[in-house]
Amino acid sequence: MQAFNSELFMTTSEVADLLGVHSSTVKRWTDAAELESHKTDGGHRRIYLQSVLEFARARNVGTFLDAFEPFESHVWLAARDAIRHDDFKRTVTLAMGWLVRGHPKRITALFHELGSRPDLPFSVLCDRAIQPFMAEVGTLWREGRIRIGEEHQASQAVLEALIHLSARRDGAAPIVRSEDRRCAIVGAMSGDHHHLGAMCVRILLERNGWDVQYLGADTPAEEFAAMQRSREAELVCVSFSPPASVAHMRRCLDVMSEFYRAELPYHLAFGGLGSPLIEAEAVNGPWESFRIYPSAEAFERWLNAGVSGVKSEPWRESA
Template identity: 35%
Template sequence: MPRPKRATEPTLSQSQTYSTAEVAKMWAVSESSVKRWSDSGLLSCVRTPGGHRRFTLQALLDFQRAGGLLQNADGAGRSQATAGLTQLAQALAGRDWPALQTLYYDAAVSGDEAAGVALLEQAYQSGISTIELSERILTPVLHLIGERWRRGELNIWEEHLASQVTLAATEHLHRQLPRAPSHGRLALCGCPEGDLHQIALHLVVEVLETEGWRVLSLGPNTPLFSFTDAVQRFSPQLVCISATIVHDLERLRRDYGHFYRVARQHAARIVIGGAAFADPQVHDIFTHDFHALGLADFLEYIRREFPPSDVSAI
């Protein structure tokens, strides 16, 4: 069965390309160095109809993995490139979480997708699990960015760039992860109406897909009556509601009551998670089977409550 298309797809960096000038700035080397590596065949490029070089993210990562950046840089370019890569390598080797958070923060707010992708990929290759990446690097950095934006210390465009980098970087890594065999279970995931924060939802969907679930993501800003309609239509075994912020508690109370009754009729388990549920008033409205305090918590729950041995019962 083909993998279902999600309702909300992030803009991925897979098809994005970078100019010679952008690559030179990214690696702190001269444009002539980038052109020389390209002409020698060490760094693959594609040509525009006008003959200009464009570099894919995959080509940049392949070049870095092969050590090309350090082997071929010269003078100041070599020292700057070495310093940058050595800083990341040292932070990964020592599991220096504050240093890794700082490196990711700098990449995120500057919109540097290539740096964000490279950091997560190298961290994963060093033995850091995707759950640990999310909870020890991504979540603290995104919380800091959100808080700094609320205090007026960051511009909204910086917050948006950070979200774009994180969506692209996590999706790039997700495509490379080993997946459990499909077990036929279906999960329905989304954020309630008024909540536009989609990164936590995105990470939940990725966890479920890696564990062999088929996932229908309703995306952010989905009214609860739409959740109800989707449950009636698809009869999922699991419904995940991620909420960072909610509005109109009385309307939520009314709509959630109907949703909950329908979910129970279809024997769907309900999992909630997100900053909004720290508010007791919100928490009390969303009657649930499990309140996930993080991705590790969520993963433990689905493995415990939905073991592979129970698939025959679906």
């Protein structure tokens, strides 16, 4: 007989969330012994994950865990740690295991699922799961423990999750541009082929109600400037990772400064792996503000503080 893992005992509200029903319905099922449950010493109901899944399948009720068979229990624990404790160790370990065993689609599904959770801030997912997962991929590749092909698969798996998340509307900003939505230009600097960080910033802004004009990787400084003017953008976000250098950053700032028009003011935000390189640089310019962000969470705090009157409507999951 398979040993019980005590971590897999769920509360009635966790079962209710998983099955999309009210807690009182779960209690009714357990009282009627339709769903097997156990009582803690304190008299609280606990239901084993496997029993819940069998119960759901017998009734043709789908759950998000179905897509992960046979890893449902691992995914359940990873999602619980992430949502309850902002702890992504299990998420990163699972994703890494799937990468080396050749299951990149599961990585996409996991990040997509976590990124769809209204109870998990998207900036937290970016900084504490996606970024560390990709950093570990980079380390393993450097140490020769994974192939370059696997590094590409990891990037692609994460990119696909981010593209799907960007396409989700669920009560977020509509697809058409409207006058009252603020426009932001987002991309990665000239010479920089890393753009997962820029994608994270794009989604973060979209969920805060912005109309984002996304330019992708390797964007010339002149294009950031020209797009800001043609779209009358109030914010320009540049992602900057090595091997793009401080010289690239300087050139970008010179161009942005040269093309600046006082009648179309905007904020300039830099971030990415290259940001520690430029933190010490003195930057003066005509922008409403210029800031370097070490993380998506720091950037979101700035957004929420209200970018000089920017009205941001937080991303909401539809009921």
